[in-house]
Amino acid sequence: MPHSDPAMDDTAIRLGVDALIAAYADCIDEDRLEEWPDFFTEQCRYVIISRTDYAAGLRHGIIYAASQGMLTDRVMALRKANIFEPHHYRHIVGPTRITRADAGVAEVQSNFLAVRIMHDGGTQLFATGRYLDRIDIASRPYRFIERIVVLDSHKIDTLLVIPL
Amino acid sequence: MPHSDPAMDDTAIRLGVDALIAAYADCIDEDRLEEWPDFFTEQCRYVIISRTDYAAGLRHGIIYAASQGMLTDRVMALRKANIFEPHHYRHIVGPTRITRADAGVAEVQSNFLAVRIMHDGGTQLFATGRYLDRIDIASRPYRFIERIVVLDSHKIDTLLVIPL
């Protein structure tokens, strides 16, 4: 069946995954970016990539990081540079789908939409796409081993400063 | 009480319903439309209708199908015709409300927003509305007996090719 969900009976995993995903969005939207790397395991993979590039088998995308350290560097660079017009995001994340959960790892998908709010109050639909996650559920708190952000549109890179 | 929810204690039903609704959106957004009819029971009802028409008691709407076969025909026509500009949707579905669950049928409501992404990357808010569902929960996987898509706006029909 195309829409069976083998892991869905495990309520505790589902709630833990949902809490992680909601907390991640909150961390970014509330500009607590210094906490952002802690949502990932030490060795990890964070990629932002367009849908067409992802479908073509590319794996490094617009933004790529392979460790918590690289994520931290990114946040520090963003804080220091500070050359862009101030803005923040508001993430709306749809329901999560756990497509697999075993050996301490959950594979999870969710749709998201990010609205961008400029300092002057201007608001626009900024990005939509999918989170494709591999989550370490063997220890608490849950952390992302891999988070691939697949953007629906390829028209976005120059504006992308804050992580999604 | 206007907001009591008699069925909400049944966690298993809730998780199953949520999984169905998330998988349905994913099937459409990822362009696996051939799988779409399988989300419905053999005899079913799929309707897209505007809010005002729905409130006026109309029941056939902009798009109407009464069986899995009609849904399959629709997908085949869509694949063959292929005259429209390529685009896809991204659904963001809000929390589900189970308003009733007995005799093997759950009645469920959820809000949705669909963003449309054109082939050139252009992105716009395409549609918002409510899913009013009757779901067969007597067997697995859960399937829609009825899915009424009530659109908030009536300004949409000519653009509507892909199911919502």
Place this chain on the structure above:
Amino acid sequence: MPHSDPAMDDTAIRLGVDALIAAYADCIDEDRLEEWPDFFTEQCRYVIISRTDYAAGLRHGIIYAASQGMLTDRVMALRKANIFEPHHYRHIVGPTRITRADAGVAEVQSNFLAVRIMHDGGTQLFATGRYLDRIDIASRPYRFIERIVVLDSHKIDTLLVIPL
């Protein structure tokens, strides 16, 4: 840990909170505003405030009510006045985060997006922000003791008639 969630094990509370938040949005979007005050406790606090004002420590915001009676008055005024162009909202609420739950009160956060649909069918992204809630979970149905609507943008007040 920045994203631990002490209350998340309690599935019943989580489902009850989710049901309340979904029912609240439905009440507004479906224009059953007369039921809206009943989502709050007798003594309550309902505030709509911009992000910057909230961060600055202001607490009364654009709209303020301190009791069910004040909410009822607001709905009656809105129904009588009726001077604005007819429109309605569609709320999309993201996943809820329960940050605390004890002594009969749950503290809950969620992101939301509200689309505004005008009578002529015109649709636009109207508001985004966060709900910061304190919910009475000691009795059923759950009710809001406090709902602070923190708007991401400050460019909204003149259009704000219907509650969010």
